[in-house]
Amino acid sequence: MALVELSHVSKRFTKGDETIVPLDDVCLAIEAGEFVSLMxxxxxxxxxxxxxxxxxxxxxxxxxxxxxxxxxxxxxxxMADWRAQNLGYIFxxxxxxxxxxxxxxxxxxxxxxxxxxxxxxxxVELALEAVGLADRADHxxxxxxxxxxxxxxxxxxxxxxxxxxxxxxxxxxxxGQTSEQIQTLLQRLNQELGITLLMVTHDxxxxxxxxxxxxxxxxxxxxxxxxxxxxxIASR
Amino acid sequence: MLLPWEYGIRNLARRPVRTSxxxxxxxxxxxxxLVVVGFVRGLERSLSVSGDREVVLVYSINxxxxxxxxxxxxxxxxxxxxxxxxxxxxxxxxxxxxxxxxGIRVGVVDSNRAADLHDRTNTEAVSESxxxxxxxxxxxxxxxxxxxxxxxxxxxxxxNEVMVxxxxxxxxxxxxxxxVVGNTLEFExxxxxxxxxxxxxxxxxxSEIWCNLPDIQSATKRQDLSLVAIRLPPGGSSxxxxxxxxxxxxxxxxxxxxxxxxGGLQQHYGPVRHLAWMVVIxxxxxxxxxxxxxxxxxxxxxxxxxxxxxxMGFRRIAIVVSLVQEGVLLAATxxxxxxxxxxxxxxxxxxxxxxxxxxxxxxxxxxLIGSCVGLVLGALGAMxxxxxxxxxxxxxGLKSI
Numbered sequence: 001m002a003l004v005e006l007s008h009v010s011k012r013f014t015k016g017d018e019t020i021v022p023l024d025d026v027c028l029a030i031e032a033g034e035f036v037s038l039m040x041x042x043x044x045x046x047x048x049x050x051x052x053x054x055x056x057x058x059x060x061x062x063x064x065x066x067x068x069x070x071x072x073x074x075x076x077x078x079m080a081d082w083r084a085q086n087l088g089y090i091f092x093x094x095x096x097x098x099x100x101x102x103x104x105x106x107x108x109x110x111x112x113x114x115x116x117x118x119x120x121x122x123x124v125e126l127a128l129e130a131v132g133l134a135d136r137a138d139h140x141x142x143x144x145x146x147x148x149x150x151x152x153x154x155x156x157x158x159x160x161x162x163x164x165x166x167x168x169x170x171x172x173x174x175x176g177q178t179s180e181q182i183q184t185l186l187q188r189l190n191q192e193l194g195i196t197l198l199m200v201t202h203d204x205x206x207x208x209x210x211x212x213x214x215x216x217x218x219x220x221x222x223x224x225x226x227x228x229x230x231x232x233i234a235s236r
Numbered sequence: 237m238l239l240p241w242e243y244g245i246r247n248l249a250r251r252p253v254r255t256s257x258x259x260x261x262x263x264x265x266x267x268x269x270l271v272v273v274g275f276v277r278g279l280e281r282s283l284s285v286s287g288d289r290e291v292v293l294v295y296s297i298n299x300x301x302x303x304x305x306x307x308x309x310x311x312x313x314x315x316x317x318x319x320x321x322x323x324x325x326x327x328x329x330x331x332x333x334x335x336x337x338x339g340i341r342v343g344v345v346d347s348n349r350a351a352d353l354h355d356r357t358n359t360e361a362v363s364e365s366x367x368x369x370x371x372x373x374x375x376x377x378x379x380x381x382x383x384x385x386x387x388x389x390x391x392x393x394x395x396n397e398v399m400v401x402x403x404x405x406x407x408x409x410x411x412x413x414x415x416v417v418g419n420t421l422e423f424e425x426x427x428x429x430x431x432x433x434x435x436x437x438x439x440x441x442x443s444e445i446w447c448n449l450p451d452i453q454s455a456t457k458r459q460d461l462s463l464v465a466i467r468l469p470p471g472g473s474s475x476x477x478x479x480x481x482x483x484x485x486x487x488x489x490x491x492x493x494x495x496x497x498x499g500g501l502q503q504h505y506g507p508v509r510h511l512a513w514m515v516v517i518x519x520x521x522x523x524x525x526x527x528x529x530x531x532x533x534x535x536x537x538x539x540x541x542x543x544x545x546x547x548m549g550f551r552r553i554a555i556v557v558s559l560v561q562e563g564v565l566l567a568a569t570x571x572x573x574x575x576x577x578x579x580x581x582x583x584x585x586x587x588x589x590x591x592x593x594x595x596x597x598x599x600x601x602x603x604l605i606g607s608c609v610g611l612v613l614g615a616l617g618a619m620x621x622x623x624x625x626x627x628x629x630x631x632x633g634l635k636s637i
Contacts, residue, residue, distance in 0.1 A: 084549025
């Protein structure tokens, strides 16, 4: 069974008289340990798909199963608990809490897990080491560069050992050199730690670091190798 | 799981100017609440301790509830003593206090010129103040009935001397250092040397000026009395005195327990108390809006951050609690500062009213009420912005600037 399964998922938004359908009967399966990039022009539903997988939005129809849990029917609070246990989210603008230090920012998701203080500390230190910022643990976000902030954001996304990490334009607000560092880091996380990654980007070059590249347009996957039927999902 | 406490604390320092202004506003609100609560409690205490259950007041039936307007015959004390068997006696002395009580203009003579003034005619006296004071002419039997009266300094008044209550200065609207032993007052065209000061357990007498009954009768050219205060034996009944007054219609007097008399006055001041509580509510509402305004500002700048916390897995209730913590923390700080200000600057400040003066009663209960109101304001003020922020979907919140 795939780690992430979307079956006939549709999502539409109504804006005045106009109805936008970013996702129309989409099916997708992502195996554990895969690094999948999702490309497409702005407004094609990439982020919507990401948010559905992350459980922060709900489809109008279809079924989403992540790590064995059907998340479409979970209540708001159960969904929050599920996210805490299973999901890491890397944001485009890192979204660090400005009043907390790098260490405290990374520690936040672990507060939602039943961990001993020593285990929590160990996890935070390992996550900071993984992104190469153990020496910046006491720094506040304003004292870090854009690239360092994003690395802290990545450490925060992986610290709770989530089943899936979703990344929404993780290099979108970074310069070229810093973007490369982040790309390398994401590749390492996938290859060395076996983290399952679903990354949304509009940058073809960034998308190229993923083993599997999908393209979304007009509410459907365009590339034939990724447009799968439900029976194909079941067979994987 | 709740957000770390540090998150709320540090968020307060995020917008220092806005937080400081809100702190000042909330402190002002809590100070005002403490002052108003202190006012109400001071007024209630003054009236409640002013009555002695074992004292019966006999005064004119025509004066309604105002003893100042009462005029009864000078022989009334003798008649009462002779007719009533239920008057408390010790060593054969009946505890009956004839008194003449009036509100009159009282001036303070400059202490440097007092000696000189004694040598002049009364009309040449120069007063520094000319306020309405409460003067009670009493005999040496007064302390037998007014059991709470204690001489704090000086002596019982001799001829042309007065003894002043510790709130008399407040009643006259004068600094306390002007109403001290040795200084001179002027009323009814005479100078009265202050021979002593007294307390009366927080009762209304503390704002009065006491002098010898014959002296004030002479000065005012009155031979009558305002009232006779009778002390009953412990557990004694006022029925006999009441019956006597009803039977002796020629005297036109009435008898009432002192507690009942002040109870009636408390009802008389009921509207004042209600008005004071209305002020508390209005001031509290102002504090609520101040707190809510700050939290709206704080939350509106943090929509994406709140969405991020939700995306991580923090439940909405955890975020609401954290925002409420911020409001409560600010309110607690404001309450603490306000409590300090009230205790330092307002506690015991004398307030004048028609019956005399009373101190602002900023005690533990007032502090408790003020602090609780402050904390509730902090919590309530944070809730609407918190719920507003959480009504937005996480996906939309993450896109907010």
